Amino acid sequence: MNDIPLSGATIAFDKLSSIKTNVNGYFEKDVCYNWSGRATVSFENYIFEPDFIEFSTVTNNIQNQNFIVPTSTIIGFVKDNLNNPFINATIQFDNWKTVNTDENGFYQIDIFNEWLGNANISYKDYIFDPPNISFDSIGQDLSNQNFSISVYTVSGFVKDLTGNPISGIEIIFSDEGGKTFTNSQGYYCHNVYHNWSGTVIAQGKGFKYSPQGIRYNNVSKHYPNQQYVGSKLSVSGYCLNSSSKPIKEVEITMLPDQLTTSSDNYGFYSFDIDYLWTGRLKAIKSGYSFKPNNREFQSIENSIGNQNFIGDIDTYSVTGTIFDQTSKPIDNVQLYVNEEIQNSVQTDSNGTFEIIVHSDWTGIITPEKQGYLFNPAFRSYENITENHTHQNFTGIYSEVNNTPNWSINVSQFLYQGMITAIVKDQMDNVLQSDNDMLAAFVDGKCRGMITPSPVANGKRFFLQVWSDKNSEKMTINFFDSKKNVIYTQVSPDIDFVPNLELGMISAPYVFTIKKGLHIPDANRDGEVNLIDVINVLQFITDFK
Incomplete structure (x- = not known):
C-alpha cells in the first residue's frame, strides 16, 4: 500500500x-x-x-515477515467550465478515505486492488458534474477521473445619482462567493458556482448604495443588469452669533478625519461624509467660543442639516508698564504678540500698554526698542481665561554696537558663486538699510559678506560666496543695522557648487529671517553663542 x-x-x-x-x-x-x-x-x-x-x-527470531496489500492510484482534476481549478473540494471514497483537491484542483488517492464503490464529490451545496464516479473492482492505476462544475455570471453597473460611473467599488459576494471591483465605467462582472446562494453588496468610497444588497438562491443561470446607485451624505449647518447673525470664516473641523472647512459669508458650512460615518464636529475661530463645543454623530445613514454653532466673542486684556532702570517710563516700545508685526502695540508716553487677546489665547509678548535690552526678554501665556495686569518690563539701555566684524580671505578658495538677493522679514517687509549686512557661513567661518547696493527699483545684495569644494552647504546670517541685531536663523540654506548663480536684479533670490527671540553679538566676534548670553546677563545684573 x-x-x-x-x-x-x-x-x-x-x-x-x-x-x-x-x-x-x-x-x-x-x-x-x-x-x-x-x-x-x-x-x-x-x-x-x-x-x-x-x-x-x-529455532531463532525471524524478522521482516511482511505482507503487502497491492494498491492502485486514482487521480483526477476538479475544474469549472472555464478550466479554472476548484480548490478544497471533498471526494469521499466508499468505505475508504477522503481527499481534497489542491490549489490546482488536483486530487490523488491510493486504494487497494479489488476495491469497488463510489467516489462522491461535495463542497457546500454546489452541484458538480458528475455528482459521483463508480468504480468496479480496481486492478490498475486510473487517471482523468475528473469532475466539473458550471459557473454563472453576475454583472451590472454602479453609478451615482447623476448617472456617472463609480470606479473602484468593491462588490462582495457572501458565503465564499468572492469579490470583485468596478472598472472605470462602473461595470463589474463576477462568476459564482452552480447552486451558490448568498447576498451581494456594494461598498466603498463612502457612498450609500441602493439597493443595500441583492439576495441570490441556488444560482443556476446568469444574472445581468444587477445595478447599484451610490449617493453621498452630508452634514451641514450655520455658525451664528447670539443675535442669529452669521459668523464667517469659522474653521469647522471634522474628527477623527482631520478635515476642515470654513463658514461662508452667510455662516454656512457643509461636509460630505461617508455612509455610516461616526465622528464629531468642532467650531473654532480666534476670539470666539462656541456652543455646543462639539457635535457628536454616530453611524450616520442619511444627510442631516441644521447642525448649528452659536459663537460669542470672549476677549481679555494684558496690561503693564515699561520702565527704565531709574523707574522712568519708556515710550514707543514695540510689543509684539507672538512676534508678529500686525499684532503689535506701542507704549504711550506713560510707558503703559494694553493688548487684547481672545479667550484661550496662548503665546508670548516680546518688547523691542532700538538700543534696549529688556528684563524679562518676553512673557509667555497659556490658555488665557482672565485679564492679566502688571505685566511690566524693565528696559536697559545698551551702548553695545553689534556691527559684525565678518571677514574672508578669498585667496584661500578655488571656487566662487554669485547670489543676487533681497532679505525679508516674516511679514514680507524688505530689509535694505545701507548698513545692513548679508553673509554666508560654513561651520561658523565666513564665506562672503556684502552690504546692499542701489539699483533702479530698490537695493540688492550682490553676495559673492567662496569655497574650496565642489559641493557644500552654506548657512546665511543677516545684520539688521536699525535694530542692531544679528540674525543667524535665515532661510533657505545654500547648496554651493562652483560658478553658482542665484537670482538676478529683476528677479532677486529671497532670503527670509526666521524671526525669534535673539541674543545680540555682545562681544562682537561675529558669532552669537553662549558667551554672548553670559555677557548680556552680566550687563543686566551688573555681575562681574
Whole structure:
C-alpha cells in the first residue's frame, strides 16, 4: 500500500492464537521452539501478497515477515467550465478515505486492488458534474477521473445619482462567493458556482448604495443588469452669533478625519461624509467660543442639516508698564504678540500698554526698542481665561554696537558663486538699510559678506560666496543695522557648487529671517553663542 501501515489486520498462526497489527501495521508473535506452520493474513476483503508465509522448525527470531496489500492510484482534476481549478473540494471514497483537491484542483488517492464503490464529490451545496464516479473492482492505476462544475455570471453597473460611473467599488459576494471591483465605467462582472446562494453588496468610497444588497438562491443561470446607485451624505449647518447673525470664516473641523472647512459669508458650512460615518464636529475661530463645543454623530445613514454653532466673542486684556532702570517710563516700545508685526502695540508716553487677546489665547509678548535690552526678554501665556495686569518690563539701555566684524580671505578658495538677493522679514517687509549686512557661513567661518547696493527699483545684495569644494552647504546670517541685531536663523540654506548663480536684479533670490527671540553679538566676534548670553546677563545684573 505504498508503505501506508494497515492497522487491525489479523495474522492467524497454525495451532496458535491470532494477533492483529498495531497502528504502525506491525505484528510480533512468540512461538514455540521448533514450531512449524503457516501465518495467514486477512482484513475485510483485502488481497495480500503473499496471502500466507510458511515457517519450518523455527529455532531463532525471524524478522521482516511482511505482507503487502497491492494498491492502485486514482487521480483526477476538479475544474469549472472555464478550466479554472476548484480548490478544497471533498471526494469521499466508499468505505475508504477522503481527499481534497489542491490549489490546482488536483486530487490523488491510493486504494487497494479489488476495491469497488463510489467516489462522491461535495463542497457546500454546489452541484458538480458528475455528482459521483463508480468504480468496479480496481486492478490498475486510473487517471482523468475528473469532475466539473458550471459557473454563472453576475454583472451590472454602479453609478451615482447623476448617472456617472463609480470606479473602484468593491462588490462582495457572501458565503465564499468572492469579490470583485468596478472598472472605470462602473461595470463589474463576477462568476459564482452552480447552486451558490448568498447576498451581494456594494461598498466603498463612502457612498450609500441602493439597493443595500441583492439576495441570490441556488444560482443556476446568469444574472445581468444587477445595478447599484451610490449617493453621498452630508452634514451641514450655520455658525451664528447670539443675535442669529452669521459668523464667517469659522474653521469647522471634522474628527477623527482631520478635515476642515470654513463658514461662508452667510455662516454656512457643509461636509460630505461617508455612509455610516461616526465622528464629531468642532467650531473654532480666534476670539470666539462656541456652543455646543462639539457635535457628536454616530453611524450616520442619511444627510442631516441644521447642525448649528452659536459663537460669542470672549476677549481679555494684558496690561503693564515699561520702565527704565531709574523707574522712568519708556515710550514707543514695540510689543509684539507672538512676534508678529500686525499684532503689535506701542507704549504711550506713560510707558503703559494694553493688548487684547481672545479667550484661550496662548503665546508670548516680546518688547523691542532700538538700543534696549529688556528684563524679562518676553512673557509667555497659556490658555488665557482672565485679564492679566502688571505685566511690566524693565528696559536697559545698551551702548553695545553689534556691527559684525565678518571677514574672508578669498585667496584661500578655488571656487566662487554669485547670489543676487533681497532679505525679508516674516511679514514680507524688505530689509535694505545701507548698513545692513548679508553673509554666508560654513561651520561658523565666513564665506562672503556684502552690504546692499542701489539699483533702479530698490537695493540688492550682490553676495559673492567662496569655497574650496565642489559641493557644500552654506548657512546665511543677516545684520539688521536699525535694530542692531544679528540674525543667524535665515532661510533657505545654500547648496554651493562652483560658478553658482542665484537670482538676478529683476528677479532677486529671497532670503527670509526666521524671526525669534535673539541674543545680540555682545562681544562682537561675529558669532552669537553662549558667551554672548553670559555677557548680556552680566550687563543686566551688573555681575562681574
